[in-house]
Structures are given as structure tokens and as C-alpha cells.
Amino acid sequence: MTRVALTFDAEHPDRSAWSQANAGRILDELAAAGVRCTFFVQSRWAEAEPVIARRIAAEGHLIGNHSAFHARMTLLSDDGVRADVGHAERTIATITGADAKPWFRCPFGDGYDDARVLSLLDGIGYRNVHWNVEPADWEPSRTASDVAHDTTARALEHGDGAVVLLHTWPDATSGAIASIVDGLTRAGATLVTVDELDALP
Numbered sequence: 001m002t003r004v005a006l007t008f009d010a011e012h013p014d015r016s017a018w019s020q021a022n023a024g025r026i027l028d029e030l031a032a033a034g035v036r037c038t039f040f041v042q043s044r045w046a047e048a049e050p051v052i053a054r055r056i057a058a059e060g061h062l063i064g065n066h067s068a069f070h071a072r073m074t075l076l077s078d079d080g081v082r083a084d085v086g087h088a089e090r091t092i093a094t095i096t097g098a099d100a101k102p103w104f105r106c107p108f109g110d111g112y113d114d115a116r117v118l119s120l121l122d123g124i125g126y127r128n129v130h131w132n133v134e135p136a137d138w139e140p141s142r143t144a145s146d147v148a149h150d151t152t153a154r155a156l157e158h159g160d161g162a163v164v165l166l167h168t169w170p171d172a173t174s175g176a177i178a179s180i181v182d183g184l185t186r187a188g189a190t191l192v193t194v195d196e197l198d199a200l201p
């Protein structure tokens, strides 16, 4: 069995070419395909986009914590990590009704291999979820077909346990969803949430 987890960081983008509407389009495409995915929610984004944030939970997707301020975890003190992650946890719960625990994704992936950060996260009930497939959907030059092709090809090349890093805001990503789901499904893969995988990157 080839299980593939598409994961989306739901956050304030740092690029000029994007649309907040893409998060809603991605949810529409996933609902049409009947697929549940994992969304790592930055709580400041959820405060700015509460309707979309609530939709993520209401439509059955798995919610993880993507911090409050999207700071690099390795730059924060021990208390800073605990304060940021705890604040995000409470805000995400208030807005979406979902408990993000135990799923966390380090902003920029920074800290995923840092023993101090991982131990701090563990101490407050979280495990970091990194990724092993990176179609670079944040690059402005990437088209929907680039993202769809790379996601499908690399996830299948990785095989069971593929965790794909995507984002809710690029035009290319919202335009790629239908083709990604179709391509993976035709190849016999099953789309799952990260809590359904045996091992995580």
C-alpha cells in the first residue's frame, strides 16, 4: 500500500503574488475529490481568516499547530517556544474548535533536526511533522502543472509514507489539487492524514 499525506501550511504568505482565496479553492477541490488532508495552521493567520480556518476543521481535515508568529523555533528561548506554541494552540482551539495536539510543524522547517526544539515540543505534547516531498509550490515561477507533476512523481518515487509540503496560498497549488489527487489515485496511492502513517519524517 502506498499512503501519501498531502500537508498544507495555512499561514500568512511572504510573497507578493498570491491570493487569500486560494485556501478556499483548495478546500473546494479537496471536498469535490472527497479527500481529507492535514493542515498546519498558523494561529495569527487563523485570527485573520477565521471563516476559512473553521472550514478546515468542519470539513474533516486534520489540524496541526504551525505556531503563532511563524518565527524560527531555533531563535526562540525555551520559554519563547513554549509561549508561542501554547498561544497558537489556544487560539486555534478557540477559532476552529479543534485540538491541534500532538501535531506541529516548525515554521520554515527550522528546528526539525534540533534536539532542544524537539525536546521542548515533546514536553508540551507535540511531535514535529517534517516532510519528504517538496514540490517548491512557494516559488513564484512554478505553475500548477509543475506542482502537480512534481508532487505526483516524487510522492510515488518515495512510496508509502510520503509527506508532501504544500501551502494554502500559492495560485499554483490551488490549481494543482485536482490533478494531484487524480494522478496519485490512478497510480494506486491512498491519500491519508499524517496520523494514519506508520512513521513520520
Ligand SMILES: [Zn+2]
Residues within 6 Å of the ligand: 009, 011, 066, 070, 106, 107, 108
Ligand atoms: Zn510556514
